[in-house]
Amino acid sequence: MIEKESLITVIEAEEIIFSHLYKSSIETIRLEDSLGRHTASDWLADDDIPSYDRVMMDGIAIRFRKEQFGWKIIAIQRAGEEAGNLSSDEDAIEIMTGSVLPKGADTVVPYEHIVIDGSNANFQGPDLKLGQNVHIRGRDKKQGDLLLKNGRQIRFTEMGLAASLGLTKILVHSKPRIAILSTGDELVLPEQKPMPHQIRMSNVYMLSGLLQQLDMAFNFQHVSDDGEALEKAIEKLLNENDVLLLSGGVSKGKFDLVPATLMALGVEKHLHRIAQKPGKPFWFGTKDDKTVFGFPGNPVSTLVCALRYFRPWVYKSFKENTTEQWAISDYAFTRHKNLTQFIQVKCTQTSEDRFSVYPVDGGGSGDFTQLSGSDGFVEIPSGVGVIADGERLAFFGFF
Amino acid sequence: MIEKESLITVIEAEEIIFSHLYKSSIETIRLEDSLGRHTASDWLADDDIPSYDRVMMDGIAIRFRKEQFGWKIIAIQRAGEEAGNLSSDEDAIEIMTGSVLPKGADTVVPYEHIVIDGSNANFQGPDLKLGQNVHIRGRDKKQGDLLLKNGRQIRFTEMGLAASLGLTKILVHSKPRIAILSTGDELVLPEQKPMPHQIRMSNVYMLSGLLQQLDMAFNFQHVSDDGEALEKAIEKLLNENDVLLLSGGVSKGKFDLVPATLMALGVEKHLHRIAQKPGKPFWFGTKDDKTVFGFPGNPVSTLVCALRYFRPWVYKSFKENTTEQWAISDYAFTRHKNLTQFIQVKCTQTSEDRFSVYPVDGGGSGDFTQLSGSDGFVEIPSGVGVIADGERLAFFGFF
Numbered sequence: 001m002i003e004k005e006s007l008i009t010v011i012e013a014e015e016i017i018f019s020h021l022y023k024s025s026i027e028t029i030r031l032e033d034s035l036g037r038h039t040a041s042d043w044l045a046d047d048d049i050p051s052y053d054r055v056m057m058d059g060i061a062i063r064f065r066k067e068q069f070g071w072k073i074i075a076i077q078r079a080g081e082e083a084g085n086l087s088s089d090e091d092a093i094e095i096m097t098g099s100v101l102p103k104g105a106d107t108v109v110p111y112e113h114i115v116i117d118g119s120n121a122n123f124q125g126p127d128l129k130l131g132q133n134v135h136i137r138g139r140d141k142k143q144g145d146l147l148l149k150n151g152r153q154i155r156f157t158e159m160g161l162a163a164s165l166g167l168t169k170i171l172v173h174s175k176p177r178i179a180i181l182s183t184g185d186e187l188v189l190p191e192q193k194p195m196p197h198q199i200r201m202s203n204v205y206m207l208s209g210l211l212q213q214l215d216m217a218f219n220f221q222h223v224s225d226d227g228e229a230l231e232k233a234i235e236k237l238l239n240e241n242d243v244l245l246l247s248g249g250v251s252k253g254k255f256d257l258v259p260a261t262l263m264a265l266g267v268e269k270h271l272h273r274i275a276q277k278p279g280k281p282f283w284f285g286t287k288d289d290k291t292v293f294g295f296p297g298n299p300v301s302t303l304v305c306a307l308r309y310f311r312p313w314v315y316k317s318f319k320e321n322t323t324e325q326w327a328i329s330d331y332a333f334t335r336h337k338n339l340t341q342f343i344q345v346k347c348t349q350t351s352e353d354r355f356s357v358y359p360v361d362g363g364g365s366g367d368f369t370q371l372s373g374s375d376g377f378v379e380i381p382s383g384v385g386v387i388a389d390g391e392r393l394a395f396f397g398f399f
Numbered sequence: 400m401i402e403k404e405s406l407i408t409v410i411e412a413e414e415i416i417f418s419h420l421y422k423s424s425i426e427t428i429r430l431e432d433s434l435g436r437h438t439a440s441d442w443l444a445d446d447d448i449p450s451y452d453r454v455m456m457d458g459i460a461i462r463f464r465k466e467q468f469g470w471k472i473i474a475i476q477r478a479g480e481e482a483g484n485l486s487s488d489e490d491a492i493e494i495m496t497g498s499v500l501p502k503g504a505d506t507v508v509p510y511e512h513i514v515i516d517g518s519n520a521n522f523q524g525p526d527l528k529l530g531q532n533v534h535i536r537g538r539d540k541k542q543g544d545l546l547l548k549n550g551r552q553i554r555f556t557e558m559g560l561a562a563s564l565g566l567t568k569i570l571v572h573s574k575p576r577i578a579i580l581s582t583g584d585e586l587v588l589p590e591q592k593p594m595p596h597q598i599r600m601s602n603v604y605m606l607s608g609l610l611q612q613l614d615m616a617f618n619f620q621h622v623s624d625d626g627e628a629l630e631k632a633i634e635k636l637l638n639e640n641d642v643l644l645l646s647g648g649v650s651k652g653k654f655d656l657v658p659a660t661l662m663a664l665g666v667e668k669h670l671h672r673i674a675q676k677p678g679k680p681f682w683f684g685t686k687d688d689k690t691v692f693g694f695p696g697n698p699v700s701t702l703v704c705a706l707r708y709f710r711p712w713v714y715k716s717f718k719e720n721t722t723e724q725w726a727i728s729d730y731a732f733t734r735h736k737n738l739t740q741f742i743q744v745k746c747t748q749t750s751e752d753r754f755s756v757y758p759v760d761g762g763g764s765g766d767f768t769q770l771s772g773s774d775g776f777v778e779i780p781s782g783v784g785v786i787a788d789g790e791r792l793a794f795f796g797f798f
Binding site for chain 2: 049050052058097099141147161162163164168186193199200201204205207254256297303369370372374
């Protein structure tokens with residue numbers, strides 16, 4: 001059966017996939033669980049910041065006057081204690097960093113600038129300035145000021161910010177519910193010793209690692225290459241999830257039942273087969289708000305498609321401004337006339353802190369065996385001639 | 400009390416801290432939990448790879464001969480089925496990608512190169528090559544070959560590799576047990592509304608986010624500024640953990656009890672107070688195999704010390720070859736004569752894909768409020784003059 005098919009290009013595939021992003025809903029989570037999530041509301045100051053005149057050095061609080069030689073220490077006020085009262089500019093109250101400024105005081109002299117003798121503090125320091133070492137209420141922000149915009153990703157610094165604002169329940173954009181479904185009768189579980197005609201399933205463990213790295217929960221299931229079982233499994237998973245990652249069953253083999261099964265279930269095919277190597281058999285479709293990625297069974301093909309299409313789809317769905325990664329070629333890569341190639345490479349960092357990459361022989365087997373010496377893939381667009389040493393290449397890392 | 404103290408430099412501090420790395424032990428974990436961990440054994444091939452002569456295309460398996468026009472298809476062999484038998488070079492067996500090569504066959508002709516008419520397959524393709532589209536047993540690796548060295552970090556690609564090798568229980572280097580202990584009587588829980596002399600605790604939420612990002616489990620506790628309570632808490636946490644992150648209580652205030660308490664508990668002080676801004680009061684010590692990081696109570700000071708000392712200490716403890724990050728200054732930073740400064744900056748990516756940074760006004764408050772517009776700190780070494788626009792600076796990111 002010679003088939004004249006015109007494959008779509010990597011760029012066309014990318015456009016199609018990125019035009020079907022995940023539409024999140026909004027959910028409330030605990031502050032403790034918020035790292036990496038995306039805010040679904042503006043964060044406003046619930047009070048002035050600071051919320052009181054705050055002492056910024058350990059030392060004594062005084063009332064400023066022009067000529068100053070010493071003070072009588074009348075009290076100690078700890079951080080966390082209510083503001084004391086200073087009624088004379090000859091008196092001082094010992095205070096700690098973080099304390100509220102005593103009433104009647106306006107200036108803080110640090111221990112480094114005084115000598116304490118009994119209850120007397122003698123001034124030794126450089127000239128005093130009115131208001132020194134006091135962080136005035138509301139200086140940074142006023143109550144109601146915008147502190148973080150809707151849609152921003154929560155880093156550890158924003159976790160600290162949320163705590164300081166009293167945000168212990170946080171509105172965030174929901175993450176998709178994801179299922180991995182693996183097919184292929186030649187596959188056995190990793191704990192099993194394969195027969196001579198079998199291999200262990202490994203694809204799904206790579207995909208599960210990738211999902212963990214993206215901080216996405218998922219469930220996983222394997223079905224045999226049986227049309228009815230496959231249809232039942234996909235139907236159930238589509239009902240219960242937003243995203244389906246299928247591994248295997250999308251090539252041209254007699255028992256590659258995935259495309260027909262998806263079609264029978266009403267999943268609209270947006271693309272199947274891309275002019276690329278490896279990863280040509282990749283399938284992508286949607287049904288209402290559900291998205292289906294059909295990865296080839298071959299591990300390296302799956303990895304290429306996951307890093308080239310699925311991971312950026314996740315990033316773009318959450319509007320992260322992760323720019324593409326680029327690497328500088330340290331090698332002359334020969335283009336393929338019709339296919340975009342993804343070549344596994346190792347990175348080195350040059351003196352100018354540029355990523356420089358050179359190819360690693362993968363043996364062509366498509367197994368994970370050959371990947372552990374590599375750091376990622378570079379994309380070699382189809383065409384004539386070579387990509388010369390020193391050119392910029394799109395890079396897709398294993399990290 | 401004028402105190403003439405000579406502070407140690409950032410470089411000296413770094414040397415001291417990095418000479419007391421965490422010494423891991425070895426533990427066994429499940430493959431599913433292995434992302435990001437570091438192997439504690441070599442990974443060897445448990446069989447030849449591939450473990451059988453593997454078919455690499457969907458099509459027919461034949462026995463090669465010089466002149467070839469067509470074959471009679473005598474059987475279909477699915478992936479996952481035992482090898483069929485081919486006894487004549489005029490016969491063929493239909494096979495799928497991933498199948499074991501039928502006995503007696505040596506070559507695979509893809510569907511693209513034949514036309515099937517009933518049970519006859521007529522050759523249409525380019526010249527055949529003996530052995531084409533067959534991946535011979537053991538071509539990639541032989542049984543016992545080294546696939547991954549002890550000490551390597553497990554990425555999602557290595558999770559796939561482990562599965563393919565049948566490694567479902569994995570020996571890894573243990574992670575430290577970590578406790579966060581927060582002090583400071585002015586602090587209330589985030590869910591509480593602070594009184595005018597109180598603030599919400601935020602430091603520990605930032606630290607907990609950082610630990611989550613480092614994939615480190617931890618427990619957290621707050622104690623009041625009471626000597627006995629503090630000593631009890633630290634003693635218990637030191638017994639139960641490998642690393643203690645203390646927040647607050649290390650400056651010069653009257654109630655900064657942490658250094659004396661640690662000393663009383665036999666924790667050896669390696670450094671206290673560094674010539675830097677912010678983060679000067681930082682404390683570091685060890686007791687046997689236990690490590691104590693004493694962060695200042697001020698949030699931004701804690702953040703600087705956590706990113707400058709603690710996070711690299713974690714990386715170095717696990718021998719990760721994470722090189723330092725650098726940024727190109729887009730601004731002339733004025734040096735401080737005696738102190739290394741850490742300035743909060745925003746990054747932009749230039750056309751050459753270089754990190755370029757410019758300062759963001761932090762208002763000097765030391766609160767997280769001012770950090771959400773920033774991407775990290777740059778380190779401005781002490782000295783005279785300015786660091787000119789275009790110079791390279793060490794960068795510590797909030798990600």
